[in-house]
Amino acid sequence: MQRQKREEGVPSAVALQRAARGGDRGELLDKLAQVWVDLPQYRAADLANIAWALAKLVVHDAPLTDAIAAASIALLTDFRASDLSKSAWALARRLLKDCPLFDAIAAAAIPTIDQCTTPEISSFLWA
Numbered sequence: 001m002q003r004q005k006r007e008e009g010v011p012s013a014v015a016l017q018r019a020a021r022g023g024d025r026g027e028l029l030d031k032l033a034q035v036w037v038d039l040p041q042y043r044a045a046d047l048a049n050i051a052w053a054l055a056k057l058v059v060h061d062a063p064l065t066d067a068i069a070a071a072s073i074a075l076l077t078d079f080r081a082s083d084l085s086k087s088a089w090a091l092a093r094r095l096l097k098d099c100p101l102f103d104a105i106a107a108a109a110i111p112t113i114d115q116c117t118t119p120e121i122s123s124f125l126w127a
Helices: 012-020 025-041 044-057 062-074 081-093 100-115 118-126
Strands: none
Touching: 012 025, 012 044, 025 062, 044 062, 044 081, 062 100, 081 100, 081 118
Protein backbone atom coordinates (compact mmCIF):
# COMPACT_ATOMS: atom_id res chain seq x y z
CA MET A 1 0.00 0.00 0.00
CA GLN A 2 1.60 3.26 -1.16
CA ARG A 3 1.06 6.17 1.18
CA GLN A 4 0.00 9.50 -0.28
CA LYS A 5 2.21 12.50 0.52
CA ARG A 6 0.53 15.04 2.73
CA GLU A 7 0.07 18.31 0.92
CA GLU A 8 -0.01 20.58 3.95
CA GLY A 9 3.55 19.90 5.09
CA VAL A 10 6.00 17.39 6.47
CA PRO A 11 4.40 14.07 7.48
CA SER A 12 4.06 13.80 11.23
CA ALA A 13 6.36 10.76 11.41
CA VAL A 14 9.24 12.70 9.85
CA ALA A 15 8.47 15.81 11.90
CA LEU A 16 8.54 13.78 15.10
CA GLN A 17 11.83 12.19 14.06
CA ARG A 18 13.30 15.64 13.36
CA ALA A 19 12.21 16.83 16.80
CA ALA A 20 13.97 13.83 18.32
CA ARG A 21 17.15 14.72 16.44
CA GLY A 22 17.26 18.13 18.07
CA GLY A 23 14.67 20.09 16.13
CA ASP A 24 11.98 22.29 17.61
CA ARG A 25 10.75 20.45 20.69
CA GLY A 26 8.16 23.13 21.33
CA GLU A 27 5.92 21.57 18.70
CA LEU A 28 6.31 18.05 20.09
CA LEU A 29 2.80 17.80 21.54
CA ASP A 30 1.29 18.90 18.22
CA LYS A 31 3.35 16.24 16.44
CA LEU A 32 2.23 13.55 18.88
CA ALA A 33 -1.40 14.54 18.36
CA GLN A 34 -0.91 14.35 14.59
CA VAL A 35 0.62 10.88 14.92
CA TRP A 36 -2.71 9.67 16.33
CA VAL A 37 -4.57 11.19 13.37
CA ASP A 38 -2.21 9.73 10.78
CA LEU A 39 -1.64 6.32 12.37
CA PRO A 40 -3.81 4.31 9.94
CA GLN A 41 -1.89 5.76 6.96
CA TYR A 42 1.65 4.95 8.10
CA ARG A 43 3.96 2.61 6.29
CA ALA A 44 6.39 0.28 8.07
CA ALA A 45 9.26 2.78 7.87
CA ASP A 46 7.05 5.52 9.37
CA LEU A 47 6.13 3.31 12.32
CA ALA A 48 9.78 2.42 12.92
CA ASN A 49 10.74 6.12 12.80
CA ILE A 50 7.99 7.05 15.25
CA ALA A 51 9.03 4.28 17.66
CA TRP A 52 12.65 5.49 17.41
CA ALA A 53 11.67 9.13 17.97
CA LEU A 54 9.50 8.35 20.99
CA ALA A 55 12.33 6.33 22.54
CA LYS A 56 14.87 9.04 21.78
CA LEU A 57 12.62 11.72 23.27
CA VAL A 58 11.81 9.49 26.28
CA VAL A 59 8.08 9.89 25.68
CA HIS A 60 6.02 7.39 27.68
CA ASP A 61 2.54 7.24 26.24
CA ALA A 62 1.22 3.71 26.77
CA PRO A 63 -1.89 3.99 24.56
CA LEU A 64 0.16 5.45 21.69
CA THR A 65 2.85 2.79 22.15
CA ASP A 66 0.19 0.05 22.09
CA ALA A 67 -1.38 1.51 18.95
CA ILE A 68 2.00 1.75 17.20
CA ALA A 69 2.82 -1.82 18.23
CA ALA A 70 -0.49 -3.13 16.88
CA ALA A 71 -0.03 -1.25 13.59
CA SER A 72 3.57 -2.49 13.35
CA ILE A 73 2.60 -6.12 13.85
CA ALA A 74 -0.02 -5.77 11.11
CA LEU A 75 2.66 -4.47 8.70
CA LEU A 76 5.60 -6.56 9.92
CA THR A 77 6.07 -8.28 6.57
CA ASP A 78 6.71 -4.83 5.04
CA PHE A 79 9.49 -3.98 7.52
CA ARG A 80 13.00 -3.86 6.05
CA ALA A 81 16.00 -4.89 8.14
CA SER A 82 16.59 -1.24 9.05
CA ASP A 83 12.99 -0.83 10.23
CA LEU A 84 13.23 -3.98 12.33
CA SER A 85 16.50 -2.96 13.98
CA LYS A 86 15.25 0.58 14.66
CA SER A 87 12.04 -0.77 16.21
CA ALA A 88 13.93 -3.35 18.32
CA TRP A 89 16.26 -0.63 19.59
CA ALA A 90 13.30 1.62 20.42
CA LEU A 91 11.51 -1.10 22.37
CA ALA A 92 14.65 -2.04 24.29
CA ARG A 93 15.46 1.60 25.05
CA ARG A 94 12.02 1.95 26.59
CA LEU A 95 12.45 -1.38 28.44
CA LEU A 96 9.55 -2.98 26.57
CA LYS A 97 11.20 -6.35 25.92
CA ASP A 98 8.27 -8.42 27.16
CA CYS A 99 5.75 -7.58 24.48
CA PRO A 100 4.34 -9.30 21.39
CA LEU A 101 5.98 -6.80 19.02
CA PHE A 102 9.45 -7.54 20.37
CA ASP A 103 8.92 -11.28 19.84
CA ALA A 104 7.54 -10.65 16.34
CA ILE A 105 10.53 -8.45 15.44
CA ALA A 106 12.94 -11.12 16.68
CA ALA A 107 11.27 -13.75 14.49
CA ALA A 108 11.10 -11.44 11.46
CA ALA A 109 14.75 -10.39 11.82
CA ILE A 110 16.20 -13.88 11.36
CA PRO A 111 15.62 -14.10 7.59
CA THR A 112 16.84 -10.50 7.07
CA ILE A 113 20.10 -10.78 8.99
CA ASP A 114 22.16 -11.11 5.78
CA GLN A 115 20.73 -7.75 4.62
CA CYS A 116 21.73 -5.90 7.80
CA THR A 117 24.43 -3.28 8.00
CA THR A 118 26.87 -3.24 10.90
CA PRO A 119 24.89 -0.53 12.78
CA GLU A 120 21.67 -2.50 12.32
CA ILE A 121 23.28 -5.65 13.69
CA SER A 122 24.61 -3.59 16.57
CA SER A 123 21.09 -2.31 17.31
CA PHE A 124 19.72 -5.86 17.32
CA LEU A 125 22.48 -7.04 19.65
CA TRP A 126 21.99 -4.12 22.01
CA ALA A 127 18.24 -4.72 22.09
